[in-house]
Amino acid sequence: MRVWRPIVAACCGLGIAGAALAAATFDYGLKAKEIAEGVHLFEGRMEHFTRENGGNIVNTGYLETSAGAVVIDTGPSRRYGEQMRAAIEKQTGKGIAQVFVTHAHPDHFLGDQAFASDTLSALPATRAAIQTGGDDLAANLYRMVGGWMEGTEAVAPAHDAKPGPIVIGGRALRLLALAGHTGADLAVYDEKTRTLFAGDLVFFQRAPTTPNADIGQWLSALDQLEKIDFAVLVPGHGPVVKDKTAIAQTRAYLRWLRTALQGAARQGLDPTEAMQIQVPAEFAKLAVLQEEFQRSVVHLYPAMELETLKKAPH
Amino acid sequence: MPRHDAQGVLAHRVAGARCALVALLLIAPSIALAAKLPDSVKTTDPLRSPAWDAMVARHLDGGPVEFDERVQVTVPPTAEDALAVPVEVRVDDTLTGVEELRLIADLNPIPLILSYRPTRADPFISFRFKVEQSTPVRAAARTKDGVWHVGGAWLSAAGGGCTAPSHGTGEGMWRDQLNQVSGGLWARGEDRSRLKLRVMHPMDTGLAAGIPVFHIESLRVLDAKGQELALIKTYEPLSENPVLSFELKHRGPVRIEGRDIQGNLIQARVGP
Numbered sequence: 001m002r003v004w005r006p007i008v009a010a011c012c013g014l015g016i017a018g019a020a021l022a023a024a025t026f027d028y029g030l031k032a033k034e035i036a037e038g039v040h041l042f043e044g045r046m047e048h049f050t051r052e053n054g055g056n057i058v059n060t061g062y063l064e065t066s067a068g069a070v071v072i073d074t075g076p077s078r079r080y081g082e083q084m085r086a087a088i089e090k091q092t093g094k095g096i097a098q099v100f101v102t103h104a105h106p107d108h109f110l111g112d113q114a115f116a117s118d119t120l121s122a123l124p125a126t127r128a129a130i131q132t133g134g135d136d137l138a139a140n141l142y143r144m145v146g147g148w149m150e151g152t153e154a155v156a157p158a159h160d161a162k163p164g165p166i167v168i169g170g171r172a173l174r175l176l177a178l179a180g181h182t183g184a185d186l187a188v189y190d191e192k193t194r195t196l197f198a199g200d201l202v203f204f205q206r207a208p209t210t211p212n213a214d215i216g217q218w219l220s221a222l223d224q225l226e227k228i229d230f231a232v233l234v235p236g237h238g239p240v241v242k243d244k245t246a247i248a249q250t251r252a253y254l255r256w257l258r259t260a261l262q263g264a265a266r267q268g269l270d271p272t273e274a275m276q277i278q279v280p281a282e283f284a285k286l287a288v289l290q291e292e293f294q295r296s297v298v299h300l301y302p303a304m305e306l307e308t309l310k311k312a313p314h
Numbered sequence: 315m316p317r318h319d320a321q322g323v324l325a326h327r328v329a330g331a332r333c334a335l336v337a338l339l340l341i342a343p344s345i346a347l348a349a350k351l352p353d354s355v356k357t358t359d360p361l362r363s364p365a366w367d368a369m370v371a372r373h374l375d376g377g378p379v380e381f382d383e384r385v386q387v388t389v390p391p392t393a394e395d396a397l398a399v400p401v402e403v404r405v406d407d408t409l410t411g412v413e414e415l416r417l418i419a420d421l422n423p424i425p426l427i428l429s430y431r432p433t434r435a436d437p438f439i440s441f442r443f444k445v446e447q448s449t450p451v452r453a454a455a456r457t458k459d460g461v462w463h464v465g466g467a468w469l470s471a472a473g474g475g476c477t478a479p480s481h482g483t484g485e486g487m488w489r490d491q492l493n494q495v496s497g498g499l500w501a502r503g504e505d506r507s508r509l510k511l512r513v514m515h516p517m518d519t520g521l522a523a524g525i526p527v528f529h530i531e532s533l534r535v536l537d538a539k540g541q542e543l544a545l546i547k548t549y550e551p552l553s554e555n556p557v558l559s560f561e562l563k564h565r566g567p568v569r570i571e572g573r574d575i576q577g578n579l580i581q582a583r584v585g586p
Contacts, residue, residue: 076476121390143472200404267500267512268498268500269399269510269511270440270559271440271442272401272440273440275390294390294394295394297400298395298400299395302398302557304559305510306512308498309496309498309510309512310497310498310584311495311512312495312496312570312582313496314581314582314583
């Protein structure tokens with residue numbers, strides 16, 4: 001054991017140096033994949049925020065139109081947004097016609113700076129949430145991913161995204177104003193290819209996050225998404241799917257989460273005890289499951305606990 | 315969920331011994347320097363906190379102190395909400411005669427969170443607190459012989475929880491609800507109950523600009539005859555509108571009596 005330690009230490013040292021070199025260039029290596037005709041995806045990793053991935057854990061994308069690209073979400077940092085825009089402009093030979101930010105979580109809007117402010121739009125509550133809390137979210141992401149974030153500041157989209165049909169550069173889209181993952185969640189549907197960008201209302205093969213979630217609203221939003229006749233679904237995190245399995249998986253997890261935590265609260269358990277609940281085997285394959293479950297206890301449990309306490313007058 | 319169990323401590327000591335050997339082989343000059351250091355907190359504190367000596371002097375009456383894996387502190391690995399980090403403290407049955415628990419976050423601007431006297435209760439407590447930065451979270455259990463048995467865990471935090479204004483004070487809403495209590499009682503085994511309390515209080519630390527310190531000072535849990543079951547003294551780091559859990563050696567309704575530092579009374583009755 002003693003003999004091997006220095007060797008292990010040396011290897012670890014080399015590994016860290018290698019990671020530092022890769023990170024020093026801060027290149028996200030963004031490569032778009034065409035998932036339907038004129039519909040492109042930048043697929044993020046199914047991880048938590050780290051100094052190695054620079055926050056690239058999110059799916060973003062764009063649709064080609066004659067007026068330029070329609071961009072869905074701008075990623076976790078100014079650098080991501082800039083690299084994404086450069087990749088799109090190189091690929092399409094056109095500029096950016098419109099950017100839709102799906103919701104006010106840092107991995108989805110902190111690349112806004114890279115885009116002209118009059119091209120950015122989001123639901124009104126998303127714009128308000130970025131205005132009031134965006135800087136705190138950016139500061140927290142700095143702490144988690146470090147130098148990748150250099151120069152990043154929160155920018156609230158200038159325009160309201162209005163639910164309903166919209167045609168941009170000859171491409172017919174439909175915007176859906178939903179809620180539940182956050183106070184306002186925008187989904188974007190492309191009529192021609194029947195592609196649905198579901199934002200973080202749908203996760204696939206990765207545990208859903210709940211810092212601003214309302215589980216009841218979220219489940220109703222999933223019901224509405226399920227009614228849409230899509231051929232391709234892009235979840236906010238995780239691989240693209242061509243059927244309803246991602247919606248079903250997200251729904252099953254959220255239902256289990258709510259039932260399990262309410263059950264724990266009714267037994268008088270504390271949050272630390274609720275964190276010990278065994279997650280069912282059907283969810284075992286979801287990425288970052290334990291971390292997200294423990295975070296969800298902190299997000300959701302206090303309100304459930306209060307429902308079990310009675311007013312205790314003198 | 316770092317839980318400070320017997321194995322963890324043992325593993326830590328063994329690893330420490332191995333590291334020393336490797337260091338001796340590779341970097342003899344620095345080990346020679348290290349050998350000159352007194353046998354201080356750095357080698358005895360399993361959490362290697364720079365503030366531990368000061369904690370013992372200020373908050374544990376100068377000791378004596380023993381690091382004891384039977385005192386278990388459970389916190390999440392990272393503070394998702396710096397204003398309300400859940401903490402649970404349990405003491406193993408084999409450590410008997412615990413008269414007081416003190417909860418300390420070494421690197422918080424105000425380290426002492428609460429002290430707890432489990433008069434007719436198990437040495438168990440659960441609560442939430444505000445964290446300013448990453449810090450060890452300690453539970454010290456004082457036994458009859460005056461020794462503080464200390465367990466703990468590291469908490470990683472973005473922080474800022476101590477210097478942010480409370481929601482209640484920020485919104486001016488608390489005046490209507492100050493010191494109102496909600497509670498629940500759950501039977502545990504044959505002769506015990508879990509008591510969970512929520513007291514409406516801003517718990518202002520005095521560290522947010524322009525907002526003076528204002529917190530709950532004490533809460534006593536009494537049985538129907540007025541006999542004390544538990545006494546808790548609370549300080550600034552406890553969360554706003556604190557939720558606390560106790561394991562009482564008691565069944566049936568309880569009374570709560572307490573006060574905040576401005577002398578406002580807290581009174582409540584909680585039934586099963």
